[in-house]
Amino acid sequence: MKALVFISVKQALEYKEHPDPIIKDGFAMVELKAAALNRRDWWITQGMYANIKTPSILGSDGCGIYNGEEVIINPSIEWGSDIRFQSDKYKILGMEEDGTFAEKIAVRKNNIYKKPAHLTSEEAAALPLSGLTAYRALFTRCAAEAGDNVLISGVGGGTALMACQFAIAAGANVYVTSGSEDKIKKAVALGAKGGANYKDRDAMKNLGKSAGGFDVVIDSAGGAGFDMLLRMCRKGAQVAIYGGTTGNIEKINVPNLFYKQISIHGSTMGSDMEFKKMLEFVGEYKIVPVIDKVFDLKNGNEAVEMMAGSPQFGKLVLKI
Numbered sequence: 001m002k003a004l005v006f007i008s009v010k011q012a013l014e015y016k017e018h019p020d021p022i023i024k025d026g027f028a029m030v031e032l033k034a035a036a037l038n039r040r041d042w043w044i045t046q047g048m049y050a051n052i053k054t055p056s057i058l059g060s061d062g063c064g065i066y067n068g069e070e071v072i073i074n075p076s077i078e079w080g081s082d083i084r085f086q087s088d089k090y091k092i093l094g095m096e097e098d099g100t101f102a103e104k105i106a107v108r109k110n111n112i113y114k115k116p117a118h119l120t121s122e123e124a125a126a127l128p129l130s131g132l133t134a135y136r137a138l139f140t141r142c143a144a145e146a147g148d149n150v151l152i153s154g155v156g157g158g159t160a161l162m163a164c165q166f167a168i169a170a171g172a173n174v175y176v177t178s179g180s181e182d183k184i185k186k187a188v189a190l191g192a193k194g195g196a197n198y199k200d201r202d203a204m205k206n207l208g209k210s211a212g213g214f215d216v217v218i219d220s221a222g223g224a225g226f227d228m229l230l231r232m233c234r235k236g237a238q239v240a241i242y243g244g245t246t247g248n249i250e251k252i253n254v255p256n257l258f259y260k261q262i263s264i265h266g267s268t269m270g271s272d273m274e275f276k277k278m279l280e281f282v283g284e285y286k287i288v289p290v291i292d293k294v295f296d297l298k299n300g301n302e303a304v305e306m307m308a309g310s311p312q313f314g315k316l317v318l319k320i
Contacts, residue, residue, distance in 0.1 A: 003102035009047035021106035034125035035100035062100030126315035136270035142238035146171030208232035290314030
């Protein structure tokens, strides 16, 4: 089969012939039609991820054919029996196990799900990791519901956009932040009520005041801006953080935190049950993941390079 193979850190992936996957007991072969990139793929190529092995095939998201049906793959492996947190055996498809940047993949049968009928192969491939992460952070961890004021930071990234779309579908009043005014406008076109440039402290303060504060905050950045998000919270707010793209949180105004009774939740991926519920939610509300650009598999390095600068609004997808 053809695959994009990760050979060495900080080197281009190699598009080459690669041995077909070996099918073990409990596994099945999926003929892939599309795959999608995630931020973790970029971090792996830069050597900024745990337990990196080479050669290997990256990619957590995929859509393909199994038993004559179109399917998508749950990239969350061996979550375990406790909904509160993942097991010690937990891993994500694409490292340590070979992923979806290939024509074929061997995957556990219980990680194969029927593709939502309203989605194309490319749209379905854009859904799994971002959709699962967003669903758990928004609904399991923060219990977001209709009428809540919800703030999504860093809109434009795949997971932030999925959280934005899910919250809008659920009937929440959704606001966003971004370093790009154009991305804020695009989020508003999707149904967000407004937004602010996180580089402009006054704009952030004004957003908090005009919205009347936030019941739910979904963040992927951490860093120096996290305390500003907490200052924009209403009493009893729920805050989920699923990434740290701007580094460790530098400081928090502790009296603001305890006086407002704010809860902060760490969140990573999600359980099999949450993946199933996420697919049901997407099917019920006919949610379509936003795709910025589609590349042929052989041109996958162009997508990796594009991810380095984060200019995209939505997912970068590989057509196989």
